Amino acid sequence: MTMQTRVLASISALCLAGTYFVPMWYIILSAPQFPEGLGLNIWLHGIEGRSPFDLQNINLLNHYIGMADIVPAQLIEFKLLPIAMLIPLSGLVVSIIFKLQKLYLPCALFLVLIGIVGLVDFNHWEYVYGHNLNPHAPIKIPGMVYDPPFLGVKQLLNFTAISIPGFGVVLALLATVFAYGASINRKMKLKGGSHQLLANLGVFLFMCLTLSLNSCANLLSPQPKAIAWGIDTCAFCKMNIVDRQTWCELSNSHGKIYLFDSLTCLHKFSQGKKNNITKMWAGNFVPPHKPIDINQACFLLTNKRNGSMGQCILTFANKQEIIPYQNMGRMIFSWSVLKLALDKSFYSSTVSNQ
Amino acid sequence: MNNKMNFVNEYITSGLTVICSLLITILCLTGCSGGGVVNKDNLSAAEKTYVPPGKYDEFYAFLSGGYSGQIDVYGLPSGRLFKVIPVFSQDPCSGYGYSEETKPLLMTSYGFLPWDDLHHLQISRSNAILDGRWLFANGNNTPRIARIDLPAFETVETIELPNCAGNHSSPYISANTEYAVGGGRFSIPVPNKDVSINSYKQNFKGILSFVKIDPKSGHMKLGFQLLVPGYDYDLARFGKGPSKDWCFFTSYNAEQAHTLLEVNASQFDKDYTIAVNWKKLAALVDSGKGETFNTKYCHNILDPNSRVASTNVISQETVLTNKDYAGCVYFLPTAKSPHGMDVDPTGEYMTAGGKLAAEVTIFSFKKMLAAIENQAYEKSIDNIPVLKYSEIIATQVAKPGLGPLHNEFDDSGNGYVTNFISSDVTKYNVQSGEVLDKIPVYYSPGHLLIPGGDTSKPWGKYLVALNKITKDRYLPTGPDMDHSAQLIDISGAKMKLLLDFPTHGEPHYGQAILASMLMPKSVKFFDLAKSTHPYVTKSEKDVKVTRKGNEVHVYMTEIRSHMNPDNIQGIKVGDKVYFHVTSLEQSWSIGHGFAILGGDIPNIRVMSGETKTVIWTPKHPGIYPFYCTDFCSALHQEMQGYVQVVGANTDKVPLSWSMGNDKTD
Structure with a gap:
């Protein structure tokens, strides 16, 4: 095992360890009467408000439209994720110490797996969270669901919801790249040849594509946009769109x-x-x-x-x-x-x- | 073709629009120059005072409410009213003085006194520079001093001052907020007794109080009192810089009249300012000097954790007499009937407007010390040396205007004095006494304020004249009109009138501070988890109703948008029902309230995380709806409930409570 490989693997391990200390995802909400905004920071091990009482206040507001309370302790993901992350992390540490070169690729692949499963689960949770509405809610708007956006900006009644990855996701991506880099480094040493590197890069790009697929979903399966009545204009006649029956x-x-x-x-x-x-x-x-x-x-x-x-x-x-x-x-x-x-x-x- | 026509149409339309706008502009301009309604100066005044929507004022201004017993918080330069802080008053808006938690703040040795005449304000300071931790206010009628917590903008402590009456020369505070003072504008027998009024000269005494302020908590404690000759102690100021160990109280009525004072107390050419070395006096008291008087006064304080106020009745205090304080107290002869001696930012000059002498006398602190050193005494009164007038004056402002009253200072060596009779403000140079500028105000100014104008570091940008007479300044509102204040730009050589704004009650004095010093510290809500209120309900699981004899305690919670419990049954006529209402909210600017049919106490409002209590004694059987009075949320109107009250001797309805139980009989 070369020094270079071990350095790459160590960086990967450090990045991975870092994901325990920074938020993975942010959901930010703002509304006319909440100029200071409300926010959720999603960590590997739980959800918390951006300010001490944000989670409580979001739950409080959501009860009007019948959304269930977010109770971090009830979400199994936050028990599994920190453990799941330990697997590639300990794999990396073990392979650095005991020079188990064959382990790098499985570690990288496992990280990709966590990423995909995590994001699919996140998307699913958002769907359930937005759709699972109490039929006795004080405010019912027919046809309205409240899934927060998976990535990007979405208008939910008076709230503008923004969902963006946190530094933790960046660290996890870097960890994957470096773990993968360590495995490539090893193969290059064994076999040499740039075509191998290219092929591996291809695999990596495919992974990135998979990860970002969901955000590009609109290209593959376009969805209609919510119209801001009286503000959005007609693309042809340039008049403000106000008629909810003819748009x-x-x-x-x-x-x-x-x-x-x-x-x-x-x-x-x-x-x-x-x-x-x-x-x-x-x-x-x-x-x-x-x-x-x-x-x-x-x-x-x-x-x-x-x-x-x-x-x-x-x-x-x-x-x-x-x-x-x-x-x-x-x-x-x-x-x-x-x-x-x-x-x-x-x-x-x-x-x-x- | 059609498209072309559209373009032509558009050109014609926009051409017409331009021509119309030009015409309107020209009309406006000619109209204005003809009528003289708007000129360039006023336009710039508008620009200087305009704070666009959503933007903030540069200063907080706290104006006392006088007989309203409240403090009004304004923004400068806009003159917008932000808040009314009840102090020596009951406030139906917040429930202050009505809720069980706040009632003790209004306790005195005379009983529960829900009113006082709130005259003067002082923001706490460090090294004679405003630090914005607390605001102190005096109660003039039944002598008291209150402390207002500035992060929460609420009254948190009051202390009664015994042995005196008409606590007017108060609550002026020292350069490091060590002491606040009180002094009676009425002399009375000490201790108070039923002597003949004609025995004034023999029996009536002045009392000056020094209230010690804890530097960390701000808690007040009566340090000591000073027994002085029976004059009318009117206003006070502490020194700063070189003079920081001294405090100056002006007095009138050296004639010691007890009737028709407007004539009888205006006979002498000079009255006396009493100069007190408080540092030395405090040391004397520490060394055990002074007499212990038996008395009775109340000290009331709001516990920050439970947010419940309590009263402590104190029965002893230390009084220093002229036997004790020799070498610490002197009289300074001051032009006829002065209304306050103000100390300039350097601490070297003390200025006093001789209300009836039409001059502002400027004393030199250095000269005063030298006169004491040289024993340059005119005479002595009750063993208090009277310094020679000619030995202590630096200069005087000749003809500042008629009826000069109060002085504030800017940061360029200038003083500003209000002239009550000539209704103007005069700017003068403190060192030379030269009059620099004069501006009319509307009408008859009392006090004036410059942000930090009584400290070592004034922000010499604005001056607010607090006027006593309104007349034609606003749309008339009957015989009683709110007073008018004028905002004046003092940043240039010439003073410029910027804005008129109405002030509620009668502002006697005010304090202003840079907004950025208070804004970040402003409390958003109270931490429910840390509440130690004895009747707090921290979650809806803990909601309950308990009975002890005819005393019923309702542990109620409020959160958007329900009250819990909202159905209470089995209350009896004659029960004393305590509603302990806790807001479970932990959110900024979300308040709830509580009111019940036939409740003889106004609504109480409950801020996020706090508990407030009202007592209700139902007099007839029936159904009594209650509701949240603060429009808290979209479903505020649904935030309501019912109490069933049964006859006093009925036992068939057990006490019960619920929420969300829609079972029907």
Whole structure:
């Protein structure tokens, strides 16, 4: 075993030991009436408030919407994680002391495993935390769930929730890289040759990709964005989006989401960009106005909607939903027919002739 | 084509907008110059006092409320009112003076006195520089001194001063906050007895009190009292720097009149300031000098852990008489009917406005020491030497204005004096006595304040004139109007009026301190885990209702958004019901409250982590709703409950309590 290998392995072990002393993840919440913010620091061994009473206050606020209290002692993860981390750590220490060179790769792989399992579990916990709502909660908003974001920013009612990895994650990543580096170093000494290094780097990059996959999930399976009513503007007509019954969105192949105040605007915007569009949604006319895939939706052309002066296109999830409203205007049962109608200015004449 | 039309339309619209705005601007400008409503000076005053939304003021200003018994906390330069701190008053807003925890703070040897006339304020200081730990206030009517904790902005201690009346020359404190003083503007027999009023000269005495302040805890203790001739001791100031061992009390009524003082106490050309070497006196007391008087006074203090105040009745104290204090006490002749002697930031000059002499006399501390050394005495009164006036004056400010009263100082060697009769503030040079500038104020100023203006380190940026008469300054509100204060910019050679703002009650004096010195220390909530309140309920598991004879104790908790218990049954008519309400919150600015139908005590408010107690004695059977009075949360309105009260002799309803039990009969 070379000195270099041992140095790499020692750095890895030190980084790993460091994860016990710094937070792994941060969740930060801010709202108009909480200018100072509330926060959760997630450690290997537990969750605590950023300030002494933040956890208590977050639990207190969450009871209004029926979320369960976070009780760190009840989360098995925080008992398992510190022990799980001990396995690669002791593996590294043992291999440094007893020069067990073959152990480096398993240590690195084990770390990757902890990382993947940990993140999947974190994501799952967030889902359960946000979905497991007490049916007797004082405040119930139909269709609303409160999963904190896995990574990034999300608006949850009056709170802006930010979720970001802490220094502990950086340390764990570094530990993995160095442990892996130690194993590469060993192989290079044995076999030599740069192609081996390249292949190994490839494996490492794949690992990184796996880790960051979840954050890029939006590219693979795009999700509609929550609209800030009266603030967000239509990507086509530039007017503020205020009508909760006619809004729609599309995502392109770069993962970018565009917002519109009507299907007419979306259609005009999308002309000439057909190949680029990955998904389109429109708000269901039936409360709670959940987004539905435009390609599977039914539509109603009407100028008789309460509270609106002009003509508009309303969206429904299926034919059954639209039947009660059939007297209000003209039913169209697919997006392709509606597009045809819009292209030929069929829409306005049809409606006005009714 | 359509697009082009749109562009043309847009150009026309924006062109019209520009033209309209120009027209409006021109109209405004001509209107203003014609009417003279706005000029450049006022615009800059607006800029200087404008604190944009969400931004902070540069200074906290504490203004006494006089007969409101409270202290009002303002921001400077905006003049915005932040808070009212009840001190010698009952406050229906917070429940101070009504809750069992705070009532003892208003105890005196005369009984529970929920009012006093709060005149003067002093922020604690170290080396004659404000340190912002505590704020002291005097009660003028029934002599008391209160200590306000500045991190919590609440009254935490009061001490009664025995043997005196009209504690006006108070609570002025020494350069290192060693002592606060009290002195009576009324002389009375000591000890008090029913003598003939006509026997004033023979029986009436002045008492000066020195209250020792613990440097760590701030706790007050009556150190000693000084028996002095029967004048009216009006105001006091400690020295600083070279004069820090001395304290100066001005007095009026050297004539010793006991009736129609406006005439009878205005006959002599000079009155006397009594100069006291408190350091030497304290040493005398330590060495066992002085007489022990039997008396009775109350010392009340709020325990910081339980947040419950208690009263301690004390029955003895030490009084020094002229037999004891020779060589420590002197009289300084002072221009007619002075209203305070103020010491400049260097500690060398003492300035006194002769209220009826229309001059400010500036004394030299060095000269005073020399006169004592040389025994340059005019005469002596009751064995107290009177120093020769000509030997101790440095200079005088000639014609500062009419009715000069109080002085504060900036950091450039200037003094500022309020003139009550001519209704202005005069700026003068302390060393030369030369008048530098004068500015009218509206109307008739009493005290004035400059942040740190009575310390070695004034922030010479603003001056606040605290005026006594309001008249036409604001929209009228009937015969009784809040007083007006004027904020004046003193950063330049010329004083500039910046702002008028109303002050509640009658501010006699105020203190201001840099906001950054207090802001970081401000308490956000009280730590529930550390509470030692005897009736605290630390979790909802511990909620209970207990009965001992006809005394019922309800251990209630409040947290967003419920009260626990919220159903209480089996209380009887005539029971003495104690509601001990604990807020389980540990969050900033989230308060709860408690009120019950027919409750003869106003609401109490409970801050995060504290316990407050009210007593309720139901008089008739029935259902009595109670609720949280502080809009704490979105479901505040749902934060409510019921008490069932049964007849005094009914035994069929056992005492019970619950929350969340929606069982129906």
